[in-house]
Amino acid sequence: MSAAGSAGSPGEGVEPAQFAELIPLVRRVVAARVPDRATVDDLVQETLTRVLAAVGRIGPGMLEPYAIVTARNVVASLWRDQDRDRRNQHRVVDLRPSEALDEELLADEDRTAVGEALARLTDQERATLLAHEVSGQDTRSLAAELGSTAGAVAAQLNRSRARLRVEYLLAAEHAEPPTDRCRPVLLALSGGDRRRQAEVDAARHLLECDFCAQISGPLIDRGRWRTDVVRVPVQADADVVAARQAVREVAARIGFAATDQTAIATAVSEVTRNVVKFADTGEVEIGTLEEPRRGVRVVVRDAGPGIPDVEQAMRDGYSTYEGLGLGLPGARRLMDEFAIESDVGRGTTVTMTKWVGVR
Numbered sequence: 001m002s003a004a005g006s007a008g009s010p011g012e013g014v015e016p017a018q019f020a021e022l023i024p025l026v027r028r029v030v031a032a033r034v035p036d037r038a039t040v041d042d043l044v045q046e047t048l049t050r051v052l053a054a055v056g057r058i059g060p061g062m063l064e065p066y067a068i069v070t071a072r073n074v075v076a077s078l079w080r081d082q083d084r085d086r087r088n089q090h091r092v093v094d095l096r097p098s099e100a101l102d103e104e105l106l107a108d109e110d111r112t113a114v115g116e117a118l119a120r121l122t123d124q125e126r127a128t129l130l131a132h133e134v135s136g137q138d139t140r141s142l143a144a145e146l147g148s149t150a151g152a153v154a155a156q157l158n159r160s161r162a163r164l165r166v167e168y169l170l171a172a173e174h175a176e177p178p179t180d181r182c183r184p185v186l187l188a189l190s191g192g193d194r195r196r197q198a199e200v201d202a203a204r205h206l207l208e209c210d211f212c213a214q215i216s217g218p219l220i221d222r223g224r225w226r227t228d229v230v231r232v233p234v235q236a237d238a239d240v241v242a243a244r245q246a247v248r249e250v251a252a253r254i255g256f257a258a259t260d261q262t263a264i265a266t267a268v269s270e271v272t273r274n275v276v277k278f279a280d281t282g283e284v285e286i287g288t289l290e291e292p293r294r295g296v297r298v299v300v301r302d303a304g305p306g307i308p309d310v311e312q313a314m315r316d317g318y319s320t321y322e323g324l325g326l327g328l329p330g331a332r333r334l335m336d337e338f339a340i341e342s343d344v345g346r347g348t349t350v351t352m353t354k355w356v357g358v359r
């Protein structure tokens with residue numbers, strides 16, 4: 001049996017079975033374009049990883065079209081890489097200087113694209129976004145200035161960010177969408193707004209419009225793990241301390257205030273202590289996120305007996321062992337997002353996220 005915790009878990013709205021059904025579909029799309037079996041396997045994996053990373057940002061009805069579009073894009077980028085390798089093989093000069101030049105050129109183009117994208121926002125959108133992102137003005141004081149509420153300002157900021165991402169991509173590609181329907185679809189995808197995605201029928205549009213199929217990848221495929229994931233194996237009480245210290249270090253590095261560092265470290269040690277107590281062995285994985293804002297994500301897994309009744313375990317007052325600590329409900333309160341999945345006889349996975357600056 002399996003159960004999910006509070007809202008905002010990564011796989012929210014999508015059943016594992018639904019996801020499994022995508023595998024033959026993705027395989028068909030890839031195998032139709034790539035002859036070599038091992039490469040097909042790799043690309044299917046790559047596609048599924050990307051779709052899984054995007055699951056929280058797209059409605060359940062979007063899953064199939066997004067998987068198809070992603071599979072096509074993954075194949076296309078393989079061709080591009082191979083083509084570049086082939087071209088580079090013929091070069092006789094050292095490649096490094098020219099790569100450095102490319103990077104400089106890219107950084108330059110990047111700045112230009114950001115400038116163009118900002119120019120496409122309205123004056124008020126731009127002023128508010130810059131005051132918040134660059135000058136660090138908080139939503140409450142912005143709301144006071146604008147005669148609005150903090151919640152409304154936060155929602156407006158999200159919409160502005162979504163627009164900025166779309167306009168940035170279009171500017172970077174030097175492209176204008178071919179139809180009037182494209183921008184609304186791209187905006188709904190960029191904002192992760194499922195209701196709007198359904199209203200503009202983003203699923204169908206992605207399948208029909210090559211332009212949007214190609215450009216939408218980076219809009220949906222965000223919040224991915226960075227590569228500097230820290231892993232702490234867990235077997236004994238000393239490992240609980242190690243996990244606690246590791247997560248505190250990561251939290252400090254990415255800019256969490258001291259009180260938040262303590263909250264995160266406490267949540268992690270609460271959950272990790274359960275692993276030592278009940279499961280003997282497990283692992284804590286600590287990663288950072290860049291989108292939609294900076295944050296830390298911690299996954300604690302074990303191969304223990306599992307929790308028969310997750311709902312009950314998440315209730316206050318319920319303690320998995322003799323009255324010690326805050327338990328799972330306490331850990332959940334300390335984090336912004338908290339999801340728990342448990343299979344009896346197979347183990348438990350807790351995924352927790354906290355965002356920098358979210359109150």
Ligand SMILES: [Zn+2]
Nearest residue numbers: 182209211212
């Ligand atoms: Zn389009």
